[in-house]
Amino acid sequence: MKLRRMAVGLAAALAAGLTTACAPPDPIGTVDWATGGYGRISVAGWAVDPDGGAAPVLVHAYVDGALVGAAETSVERGDVAALYPGHGVNLGYGLSFAATEGSHRVCVYALNINEGSLNPELGCRVVAVIGDSPFGVIEVASRSETEVIIRGWVADRDATDPTSIGVTLNGVEIERETTDIVRSDVPLAYPFAGEATGFVAQTFMYWDDEAVMCITARNQGSGADQTIGCVGGDSDLAFIDSPRAEPFGNLFAGMIDVMPTAGGFLARSLAVDFWASDEGSPVPVQFTYERVQVTFENAASFGVTRGGTSSSTDFTFSEQVAVRPGEYHVCMVVSDQAIAGARTVDCAEVEVT
Numbered sequence: 550m551k552l553r554r555m556a557v558g559l560a561a562a563l564a565a566g567l568t569t570a571c572a573p574p575d576p577i578g579t580v581d582w583a584t585g586g587y588g589r590i591s592v593a594g595w596a597v598d599p600d601g602g603a604a605p606v607l608v609h610a611y612v613d614g615a616l617v618g619a620a621e622t623s624v625e626r627g628d629v630a631a632l633y634p635g636h637g638v639n640l641g642y643g644l645s646f647a648a649t650e651g652s653h654r655v656c657v658y659a660l661n662i663n664e665g666s667l668n669p670e671l672g673c674r675v676v677a678v679i680g681d682s683p684f685g686v687i688e689v690a691s692r693s694e695t696e697v698i699i700r701g702w703v704a705d706r707d708a709t710d711p712t713s714i715g716v717t718l719n720g721v722e723i724e725r726e727t728t729d730i731v732r733s734d735v736p737l738a739y740p741f742a743g744e745a746t747g748f749v750a751q752t753f754m755y756w757d758d759e760a761v762m763c764i765t766a767r768n769q770g771s772g773a774d775q776t777i778g779c780v781g782g783d784s785d786l787a788f789i790d791s792p793r794a795e796p797f798g799n800l801f802a803g804m805i806d807v808m809p810t811a812g813g814f815l816a817r818s819l820a821v822d823f824w825a826s827d828e829g830s831p832v833p834v835q836f837t838y839e840r841v842q843v844t845f846e847n848a849a850s851f852g853v854t855r856g857g858t859s860s861s862t863d864f865t866f867s868e869q870v871a872v873r874p875g876e877y878h879v880c881m882v883v884s885d886q887a888i889a890g891a892r893t894v895d896c897a898e899v900e901v902t
Contacts, residue, residue: 574600576659578608580672583655585648587679587706590655593643594671595629596622601662603637608671610644611656618646650680679739682772683712685746687764690780691789692756699764699780702735702746703728707770709743715765715774716750722765726750731882731891745893756781800885802832804895805865807879813871814838814899816854818881821864831859833884834866835891841876841898876900 578596596606605621624641633640644657656673677684685703692698703712711727730747750764761782768774780786802820820832836854852872859866880896 574598574664575661575667575669576601576606576665576671577669578606578659578671580657580674583674583676585653585676585678588647588650589645590617590648590653590676590678591643591645592655592657592674593624593641594657595624595626595641596659596671597629597633597636597640598659598662598665600664602635604662605639606642606662607660608642608644609658609660609668610646611658612646612648612653617648618644620644648678650678650682652677679706680772681706681768681770682775683766683768683777684775685764685766685777687778687780687786689789690762690786693790695753695755697750697752697754697756697762697788699750699762701748701764701777702730702732703748703764703766703777704735704739704742704746705766705769705772706741707768707772709741710769711743711745712769713767714748714750715767716752717763717765718752718754719760724750724752725767729892731893758782800832800883800892800894802834802881802883802892802894804879804881804897807897807899809899809901810869812901813869814877814879814901815867815869816879816881817865817867818859818883818895819863819865820859820881820883820894822885831864833858835882836868836870836879837882837893838870838872838877838879840872841878872901874901 576596576598579594581594583592596608598606607621609616610618620642622642623639624643625638626641627638629640630638654675657671658668659671660668683703683705685701687701689700703714705712711729714726715722716724726748728746728748731744732747735746736742759782761779761784763776763779765774765776780788800822805817805819807814807816816836818834820834822830822832833856835856838852854868854870857866877899879899880893882891882893885892
């Protein structure tokens with residue numbers, strides 16, 4: 550009788566499309582991705598129950614240990630079906646549910662259909678839910694004997710203008726900066742964000758290993774100020790120790806003029822970076838231009854010139870740009886070696902006739 554039951558179990562397993570007769574009867578699957586949005590969390594993946602045939606698998610989503618949503622596998626996943634034949638093709642799931650602002654841990658479980666004793670965890674992810682408060686990331690923090698540099702980005706749903714950040718040392722604000730560095734990657738992930746979301750906080754001081762420096766994003770509109778991260782002491786982020794750069798200095802750059810010409814404008818600038826050498830070094834320069842008061846019929850609105858490097862003799866750079874008649878907002882963008890990123894340093898208005 551025992552051998553007969555084993556034969557029946559083997560036949561059932563083969564009919565279910567399992568690759569091996571020894572596969573456990575508990576569901577299997579994954580969390581392919583989870584992401585936080587504006588007041589919501591979305592999660593997706595796939596699940597298969599080895600002895601469930603083509604019956605949909607019920608999955609439960611938990612956030613910080615609390616059940617928040619359920620769904621059945623109903624999304625077509627041909628890639629999974631090819632690995633687990635006999636279970637149909639609708640093996641994927643997707644859930645989206647409301648969540649409070651901040652960091653959350655989301656986990657997904659699959660519920661058993663027939664045999665088996667477990668409702669296994671398919672995976673967990675930590676996601677950040679966006680609210681009305683500003684948010685951001687400290688990406689790099691470095692220090693030398695007399696200097697601390699912290700770089701990152703901050704975005705706020707309520708404003709596309711640069712955001713103010715406060716730099717605190719052991720809980721006391723010591724300076725304020727603004728997000729004046731162009732970061733084209735941030736609007737790709739958060740379309741409401743302006744381009745100027747990057748920041749660099751540079752503080753000259755003798756560093757104590759017990760000291761903690763934090764970056765706080767100052768809220769605009771609804772929401773509240775948010776500390777986006779801390780460095781040093783017992784905080785999660787550690788400093789990168791580096792020798793002080795010689796010579797000690799920073800970028801000097803500015804627009805000389807923007808002149809209308811026949812069929813466009815000529816933009817000229819001056820840029821030199823004193824971090825590179827005692828005499829300074831040429832800096833890559835680019836001009837961006839945006840048409841003011843664009844009409845529907847004439848919607849050529851935005852452009853970027855080709856890149857170039859300022860002269861090693863006089864550190865100047867110029868670019869002839871052909872555009873349609875109209876008023877233009879022209880900005881000078883340079884690469885700053887001190888912050889290893891692009892910076893908009895000056896803007897001007899020009900009318901092309």
